[in-house]
Amino acid sequence: MNFLSKYLSWAAGVLALLIALIFAMPDGKIRGFDASGFGGLPILEGGRVKPLDSVARNSLLVIHSRQGFRHEGRMVGPDEWMLDVLFRPNVADQHAIFVIDDLELLGLIGAKQTNSRNYFSFADLSSHLEEIQKQASAAQPTPPQKRTRFQNAIVNLFDRVYLYYKLRNTLQLAGSPGIGWELQSLGTPEAAHRHQDLSQLAHFRILPPNVGAGPEGWLNIGEALAFANAGSGVHPGLVPLAKLNAAYLAGDAPSFNAALAEMNSVVNTLKPGALGHALNELVFNRAQPFFVGLSIYFVAFLVLCISWIYKPEILRPTAYALLFSGAIVHTLGLAARIILMGRPPVTNLYSSAVFVGWGAVILGLIVERMYRRGFGTAVAAAAGFVSLIVAQNLGTDGDTMGMMVAVLDSNFWLATHVVTITIGYSGTFLAGAIAIAYALKKHLSAKTDPVTDKALADMAYGIICFALFFSFVGTVLGGIWADQSWGRFWGWDPKENGALLIVLWIAIILHARWAGYIGERGIMMMAIFGNVITALSWFGVNMLGVGLHSYGFMDKAFWALTGFCAIQLIFMAICYAPRRFWVSQS
Amino acid sequence: MIKTYASRAWTFLKSFQLTIVLLALLMCLVLFCTLAQVEMGTQGAVNAYMRSFIVWNQPLLLRLPFPGGALVGLLLTLNLIAKTMDIQRTWAKAGMWLVHAGMVVLFAGEFVAGMMQVDTNLSIEVGQTVNFVQSYKQMELAIIDVTDPNWDEVYSVPDTLLSKGGAVAIPGTPITLNVKKFYANAELSNQAPGALPSLATAGVGAGVSIVERPVVSADNEMNQTSAFVEPVAGGRSYGTWLASVAIGVPQNFTHEGRTYTLAMRLHRQYLPYTFTLKQFRHDVYPGTNIPKNFSSLVQVVNPSRNESREVLIYMNQPLRYEGKTFYQASFGKNDTLSVLSVVENPGWLLPYISCVLVSLGLLVHFTIVLRRSMKRRPDQKEV
Numbered sequence: 017m018n019f020l021s022k023y024l025s026w027a028a029g030v031l032a033l034l035i036a037l038i039f040a041m042p043d044g045k046i047r048g049f050d051a052s053g054f055g056g057l058p059i060l061e062g063g064r065v066k067p068l069d070s071v072a073r074n075s076l077l078v079i080h081s082r083q084g085f086r087h088e089g090r091m092v093g094p095d096e097w098m099l100d101v102l103f104r105p106n107v108a109d110q111h112a113i114f115v116i117d118d119l120e121l122l123g124l125i126g127a128k129q130t131n132s133r134n135y136f137s138f139a140d141l142s143s144h145l146e147e148i149q150k151q152a153s154a155a156q157p158t159p160p161q162k163r164t165r166f167q168n169a170i171v172n173l174f175d176r177v178y179l180y181y182k183l184r185n186t187l188q189l190a191g192s193p194g195i196g197w198e199l200q201s202l203g204t205p206e207a208a209h210r211h212q213d214l215s216q217l218a219h220f221r222i223l224p225p226n227v228g229a230g231p232e233g234w235l236n237i238g239e240a241l242a243f244a245n246a247g248s249g250v251h252p253g254l255v256p257l258a259k260l261n262a263a264y265l266a267g268d269a270p271s272f273n274a275a276l277a278e279m280n281s282v283v284n285t286l287k288p289g290a291l292g293h294a295l296n297e298l299v300f301n302r303a304q305p306f307f308v309g310l311s312i313y314f315v316a317f318l319v320l321c322i323s324w325i326y327k328p329e330i331l332r333p334t335a336y337a338l339l340f341s342g343a344i345v346h347t348l349g350l351a352a353r354i355i356l357m358g359r360p361p362v363t364n365l366y367s368s369a370v371f372v373g374w375g376a377v378i379l380g381l382i383v384e385r386m387y388r389r390g391f392g393t394a395v396a397a398a399a400g401f402v403s404l405i406v407a408q409n410l411g412t413d414g415d416t417m418g419m420m421v422a423v424l425d426s427n428f429w430l431a432t433h434v435v436t437i438t439i440g441y442s443g444t445f446l447a448g449a450i451a452i453a454y455a456l457k458k459h460l461s462a463k464t465d466p467v468t469d470k471a472l473a474d475m476a477y478g479i480i481c482f483a484l485f486f487s488f489v490g491t492v493l494g495g496i497w498a499d500q501s502w503g504r505f506w507g508w509d510p511k512e513n514g515a516l517l518i519v520l521w522i523a524i525i526l527h528a529r530w531a532g533y534i535g536e537r538g539i540m541m542m543a544i545f546g547n548v549i550t551a552l553s554w555f556g557v558n559m560l561g562v563g564l565h566s567y568g569f570m571d572k573a574f575w576a577l578t579g580f581c582a583i584q585l586i587f588m589a590i591c592y593a594p595r596r597f598w599v600s601q602s
Numbered sequence: 603m604i605k606t607y608a609s610r611a612w613t614f615l616k617s618f619q620l621t622i623v624l625l626a627l628l629m630c631l632v633l634f635c636t637l638a639q640v641e642m643g644t645q646g647a648v649n650a651y652m653r654s655f656i657v658w659n660q661p662l663l664l665r666l667p668f669p670g671g672a673l674v675g676l677l678l679t680l681n682l683i684a685k686t687m688d689i690q691r692t693w694a695k696a697g698m699w700l701v702h703a704g705m706v707v708l709f710a711g712e713f714v715a716g717m718m719q720v721d722t723n724l725s726i727e728v729g730q731t732v733n734f735v736q737s738y739k740q741m742e743l744a745i746i747d748v749t750d751p752n753w754d755e756v757y758s759v760p761d762t763l764l765s766k767g768g769a770v771a772i773p774g775t776p777i778t779l780n781v782k783k784f785y786a787n788a789e790l791s792n793q794a795p796g797a798l799p800s801l802a803t804a805g806v807g808a809g810v811s812i813v814e815r816p817v818v819s820a821d822n823e824m825n826q827t828s829a830f831v832e833p834v835a836g837g838r839s840y841g842t843w844l845a846s847v848a849i850g851v852p853q854n855f856t857h858e859g860r861t862y863t864l865a866m867r868l869h870r871q872y873l874p875y876t877f878t879l880k881q882f883r884h885d886v887y888p889g890t891n892i893p894k895n896f897s898s899l900v901q902v903v904n905p906s907r908n909e910s911r912e913v914l915i916y917m918n919q920p921l922r923y924e925g926k927t928f929y930q931a932s933f934g935k936n937d938t939l940s941v942l943s944v945v946e947n948p949g950w951l952l953p954y955i956s957c958v959l960v961s962l963g964l965l966v967h968f969t970i971v972l973r974r975s976m977k978r979r980p981d982q983k984e985v
Contacts, residue, residue, distance in 0.1 A: 063887025063894075221889060232888040429918070474975070481971070485964045492708075492957040501918045503929045503945035504719070505953045506712060508648045513636045520629045524622055531618030557636070 021330040028319075029337030032312045036345045040303035046096050048269030053276050054260070055095035058283060058294035060234035061220035067294035069301050071220055072098035075183060079176045080113040087111055101183050103264045105190040109138040114176060118169035124151065138180055148174050185217040187237050187257065194265065195237065196258035202245050211245060214238025223253040224287035253282045297356050305349025306370055310404035312342035313377070317397035320390055332390050339384075339397050343377050346400065350374055360431035362438050366410045368554070371435070373403030375442025376449070379479060383446075387471050395449040403445075409576075429497045437490030437515060441550055443483025444518060448547035448584070450476045451540040455591035473536045476543050477529070483546075484522040491515040514553025521549045541591045548584045551577060616684035624678045631657075631671050638662055645739075646819035653716055672716070679709045697967025704959030707952050714949030722871060723931065724942045726879040726898075733876040735926075735944045737869040741827040743845055744870075745772055745779070746863045748854070760869060761786070764829050776857065780832040782842060787815040787825040790848045800844065801830045805853040805864075807844020827866055833857075875904035875924070880912065882940045884933060896930050898940040915942065 055069030072094035100108035112135040125144045152174030155167035184190045215238025225233025240251040259275035316338035323331030362368045380396020454472045495505040525542045528534045638647040652671030659665050686702040722735035747755035757772045770779045793811045802808045828846035840855040845866040853864045881899040897916035915921050920929040932941035
């Protein structure tokens, strides 16, 4: 039995990994077109070379809030959508992808709010473009924190429409016959004018630089056509792109795929390595390791909860194995991101959430190895799941792996200060989660179990000490970074203060324990409050600028944070509730 | 009797209760200071909450008194010192000892910074040579002897002295300045017809209306400091002038063949060396406006040290020179103007020492604790 349960549990873990692998597999061809291969073409956008697929996913996420949409009863993925936007704008214009929730905005574009239809196509919006632009440029001078809900919504809509508008005018001017026609009409009187429009509107640069040129040598179609017009030769990438364009319009899949191979070989000659790098990122995009990871954590948590009432000897190791495979996927995703970006793991709020979750899961795995009571697994799975959910919601503009602004452009400090402080967050959250588990167990478990209680208290205490070390070192390293770049060690800036609050709170917990003022339950309650402090210093300070005038998009995050804090206070009350409320006493 | 009081005080100072109460108070202060920054700006909030002994009259605290950061910090330092001395000098407590000693150093560093740190900046255009740093907020009234076209002799009166009013003798010159009225912040406008005549009888101030404004402290706002002054020399008045930050044109008067300019400006500190900006770079990532780097190539010339060398100041790479640290802070005028922020803090090294002590201490202590609990764990499993 023991042997069997062991194999069964690890089989479950392997199965989860296999499912994760399926996500990374390439999609089939769409109507015979190798859309996925097209998405693997490297382009330059946002300061770095990435696959077209990344631009497609992030643009669709920005415009539509999802990475795919349903059209005529079929799911359209980002690569196929991008093909339509680039080569068949008249088709793409009909896709209802613009989400508009704001009622005032719906009123502006003349839609009735009676039906639940708040998805619009570019064609629907096209008659209101002037009005949208007028309203948006009136709202833009107001700083984002001070805008009204409507102003925020209109600026946001304008940005999305403008992004779409740029995309559909990146490879060809929308409505023109295409790249092939542009190549034929070089030297005609109107051509130069069109080339200028194209190079100004282009959202990305698709033509690799000539051998030896730096990254600023990437060209967009307009620039390349202008060079050709001036007699400096036709860029070798223009012809295969023109063929791709023509084949896609004609619905000729075999020629499209042949032209794609031709384009790939042009890229390989001009910029060896770019294609490989782009394909790696394409696999990363497709695998969605953080989404898969959070799903596995969720299953692990469910399995563990069931294990408390049914067949613990099989289900508890299964949950552990699942957590372990979730951690593998999470780790691989994190590692891939580090390699692709060439940066330490935490570079923005989104990646900090991914990393906090990772730290909590790894800590939880260690704690579970040490105590083997299932609590480490439960808490780690819950913490991993919640933080990845938070990350998914933070990345509403897509994880573009954007470039670091000058002051942050320091791998050394990103690797030391940011990583240590984020591990500190992981620690306080994990301690808080253990404390919540402790509080709930007191009320739900039918028998008193001082040994487990003691074990939980030991875990929480150990992790609090761990968190103190990392929070303190992280905070001081932050001070030293500030001293290096702004000339003062400590400036009482909101973010610094947030970090300090965590350190002070942990110091209070530890001193109160050493002095004997608090016992097991006191530590647990204070650890739960640590969740509040950490969440406030992590996200609260980002909202401070918004403060009293919190309108629009931060509204949602603000309420989420308030809700989180309120729930923690309820858990504290549960933890504090006297013995007569415990199940085990009745 | 005295001994019991002393020992009671000692017991109080080293008590855990005091530590916890002070830490909790500090948490409250940090929280208030953070929230107050929305309205008051960072500097204003820090001065009100952290650099004061008693916080008084703050709307956030319903105008009730609250112990300020300086008081809490001082008590915490005493508590910390008492605690540190009280910790047994055994190897088992070595980690704790290091942590608390490190904290004492950290607090000392913050005190030194609070008391002695001077923040200024240095704006310099490409090709320009500058030999002074200027304050962010503090003003001065400069009386500049511009008679010699090659050399300006500068005499200045700080705003703190101007605000007291009365007569101010300018040392080194025959001039005495009568400060008739001082505005820490004011708004100037062209005088409307029929308005009350200006106090000024000379210079552009005669045609200007002035209204007092509340002092601003937010980081991105600047006070339009102004004053009506009457230079008197050799028993002769040279009229009443309006000197203001808002007035850009030079206002001159001549006494016994020497020409003096009156100018209200940000307080300047002249340096015994000069900076010449040779090149300013503002790099962006390809195809974007995201800044990748800012750097200033500066020629430092110091006659007293017989030194002339080039220094590249860029992000995260400041120049530490003669007790001052120069950081790349800002830029302007189409990338031809570079702004360096300048900090003088004699205690800048203390946090570094503290960081090493505390990290080491925590590491040592938690290792000791972990080893102890690991040794205990096997017997627990039997239960």
